[in-house]
Amino acid sequence: MSGKIVSCNAVSENIANDSVKLEKKYKSKKKEPKSKKKEPEYISQFVSVEVKELSTGRKQVIKADSCIIATGGNSYSSTGSTGDGYRFAKALSHNVTPIIPALVPLTVREEWASELMGLSLKNIAISIYDSMGDSRKELYSDFGEMLFTHFGVSGPVILSASSYTTAILRKRPLKLVIDLKPALSEEQLDERVLRDFSEEKNKTFRNSLDKLLPKKLIPVIVRLSDINKDKQVNEITREERLRLVHLLKHFEMTITGTRGFNEAIITQGGVDVKEINPTTMESKLVKNVYFAGEVLDVDAVTGGFNLQVAWSSAYAAAMHLNN
Numbered sequence: 001m002s003g004k005i006v007s008c009n010a011v012s013e014n015i016a017n018d019s020v021k022l023e024k025k026y027k028s029k030k031k032e033p034k035s036k037k038k039e040p041e042y043i044s045q046f047v048s049v050e051v052k053e054l055s056t057g058r059k060q061v062i063k064a065d066s067c068i069i070a071t072g073g074n075s076y077s078s079t080g081s082t083g084d085g086y087r088f089a090k091a092l093s094h095n096v097t098p099i100i101p102a103l104v105p106l107t108v109r110e111e112w113a114s115e116l117m118g119l120s121l122k123n124i125a126i127s128i129y130d131s132m133g134d135s136r137k138e139l140y141s142d143f144g145e146m147l148f149t150h151f152g153v154s155g156p157v158i159l160s161a162s163s164y165t166t167a168i169l170r171k172r173p174l175k176l177v178i179d180l181k182p183a184l185s186e187e188q189l190d191e192r193v194l195r196d197f198s199e200e201k202n203k204t205f206r207n208s209l210d211k212l213l214p215k216k217l218i219p220v221i222v223r224l225s226d227i228n229k230d231k232q233v234n235e236i237t238r239e240e241r242l243r244l245v246h247l248l249k250h251f252e253m254t255i256t257g258t259r260g261f262n263e264a265i266i267t268q269g270g271v272d273v274k275e276i277n278p279t280t281m282e283s284k285l286v287k288n289v290y291f292a293g294e295v296l297d298v299d300a301v302t303g304g305f306n307l308q309v310a311w312s313s314a315y316a317a318a319m320h321l322n323n
Contacts, residue, residue: 005051008067008088010044010286040277043093045287066288068281068317070310073267073294074099085295086270092286095272097297100170101264102163103306105154109173109254112220116148119216125182126157128165128255129175139174140164143182151259159265160301162258166268169257178251180213190245197241201234208233212248221247266306270297281317290317 048063071085086096127141139161146155153176165174181189193212200208206229209218222229225244227236261267271291275284283289293310300306 005049005084005088007050008046008069008092008289009048009050009061010046010092010289012044040284040287042283042287043285046289066290066321068290068292068314068321069295070292070314071295073270075101075261075264075267075294077262081294083267085291089271089291089295092283092289094275094283094285097269097272098167099267099269100166101258101261102166102268102299103159103265103302104162104166104263105149105259106152106158106162106165106169106176106255107257107259108152108176109256112223113148113152113253114150115220116216117150119148119214120155121146121148121178121180121214123182124157125179126161127177127179128161129177130168130172131175136175139168146178152255153253156302163268163299163301165255166258169255174255176253176255178253180217180248180251186245186249189248190242193241193245197233197236201232203233205229205231205233205236221251265302266299267294268299270295273297279316280320281313282320290321292317 046064046067048061049067051060051062052058053060069085069088071083071088072079072081074083074086075081083099086099089096122145123143124146125141125143126146128139130137130139142157142160144155144157146153146157148154168174181192184192196211197208205227206218206222209221213221221244225240225247227240227244258264273296276282276291276296277284281290281292283291292314294306296309296313298309298313300309
């Protein structure tokens, strides 16, 4: 049968434990050791799942001793991960924290960003700031690679940054600052620019940056520097040169939001882990129901950590059931 699970069913723990209570009534009155752990106070117990047959629409109830909910998050719906696990969890009285895309490309306000589409930058440093009033708080910083897109920015450092910023971006924009030359201080970079200008003294400003920057980035940098693009480099003032250096070390963009779930690698948010036994992955509310993987409110940056969470939580649940 090819079908889709439409619900996970549980009954009141009081009803489920009637037979257990009768059994305990006739047991010896021997006291339990004080060291014995207190049993969880479940509110219900798992009994079955309801499956809808895809071809006919007919529903069927399948009874089972236990159930592991490992339905994934809300990202990449084409793989079948459509957020059903959150619905199952809510129906079982679990709290589900807000679901938002994470490890996801970011959108920016600047219109000139589209001119850089396809440009990949290596060995750059980024910082993301949250400005509230006169204060400016750094939310994330990293070193590595990034990519400009038609809507904004992406690439490894941006995807990791999104996990720290996506919730705030739902409320307000943030500032992205790119250091295009992180290996050099402003003083060292100024010396480098001065040396390049000396070698290119008969060239115009717009034609003097080939050794310093990728070709696609030069027109944008020239425009943002407020230096006349046709000015001879030997006529550029020290003040103008220092302004260029500052721009290269503080290339700013305004982040306005994120792309959607279809472009997000993972989902942030999910089943509240306070309601899950971290050793067995069993629900603290519903006996014999377990959660594993991205359906939980657990997420990490890029590098295989999210896969490890999925494997480890599933292993813990399976081993507990096997024992």
